[in-house]
Amino acid sequence: MAIPFVITEQGLALISKQIAGGQVIRFKEAALSDQFSQIAPSRTSVTSEKERFPVAISRPTQKRVAVEARVDSKKSYPIREIGIYIVSDDPLKPVLLGISGTPEPFAFASPESVFIINGFIELAALSSPNIQITGPGERLDLTLGEEFVKQAVAMSKLQTIIFDLEERLSRLERR
Numbered sequence: 001m002a003i004p005f006v007i008t009e010q011g012l013a014l015i016s017k018q019i020a021g022g023q024v025i026r027f028k029e030a031a032l033s034d035q036f037s038q039i040a041p042s043r044t045s046v047t048s049e050k051e052r053f054p055v056a057i058s059r060p061t062q063k064r065v066a067v068e069a070r071v072d073s074k075k076s077y078p079i080r081e082i083g084i085y086i087v088s089d090d091p092l093k094p095v096l097l098g099i100s101g102t103p104e105p106f107a108f109a110s111p112e113s114v115f116i117i118n119g120f121i122e123l124a125a126l127s128s129p130n131i132q133i134t135g136p137g138e139r140l141d142l143t144l145g146e147e148f149v150k151q152a153v154a155m156s157k158l159q160t161i162i163f164d165l166e167e168r169l170s171r172l173e174r175r
Contacts, residue, residue, distance in 0.1 A: 003100045009041045011097035014088055026087040027055045028094045030069035030117065034077040036103045043099050046083040050075060051109070055084065071107075072114045078105030082117065 018025050035047040053069045067084060081101035085094035107117065 003102060003106060004039060005098050005100040006039050006041055006043075007098045008043055008096050010044055010095050011086065012041075014086065014095045015097070027057050027065075027067060027097075028085045028087050029053060030055050030067075031083040031085065031096075032071070032077075032079050032109060033081040033083075033101070034079065034105075036080040036101050039081075039099055039101055043083075044096055046081045046096075046099060046101075049083075050077055052085075069117045070114065071109055071117055073109035074111055076110040077108070079107040079109055080105055 015025055017023075029052045031046045031049045031052045033046040033048050034050055037043075037047040051073060053071055055067055055069045057065050057067055069082075080103065081099060083099045084097045086097045088095045107115070
């Protein structure tokens with residue numbers, strides 16, 4: 001399952017600056033949300049952020065980088081958006097590199113489960129060691145493993161049923 005991943009204008013500007021200055025691009029964290037808004041290059045954050053988790057990168061090449069976040073949530077909620085943040089000039093203020101999301105939940109966070117969100121951010125490559133991103137809003141693929149997708153869809157459906165039942169029970173108790 002591929003979920004559209006859009007590079008933000010802020011993220012593009014920071015990466016361009018870092019590449020021009022010969023700096024290393026450092027990934028910081030993934031922010032998760034249970035809400036969904038239009039995914040656009042002008043976004044600066046996820047909608048109604050719930051939690052952040054550190055990210056790790058592996059297998060970087062000129063064409064792509066694997067990004068993963070270990071979700072060890074203390075809360076229960078459906079995941080509809082994920083934003084990837086990178087370290088800026090001010091380490092206390094990371095910048096949203098890109099954002100991805102769907103109106104329907106693609107995963108579910110809960111204290112009872114720990115899982116890894118992983119994917120590849122595909123990048124255009126130059127013949128030089130620098131990475132070139134062709135413009136704001138360039139669509140990249142965040143590809144989730146097939147096993148993860150099946151588990152996430154099943155968990156999401158089950159949690160939706162549980163939320164619905166809890167809501168109905170709450171209404172009945174109020175009567």
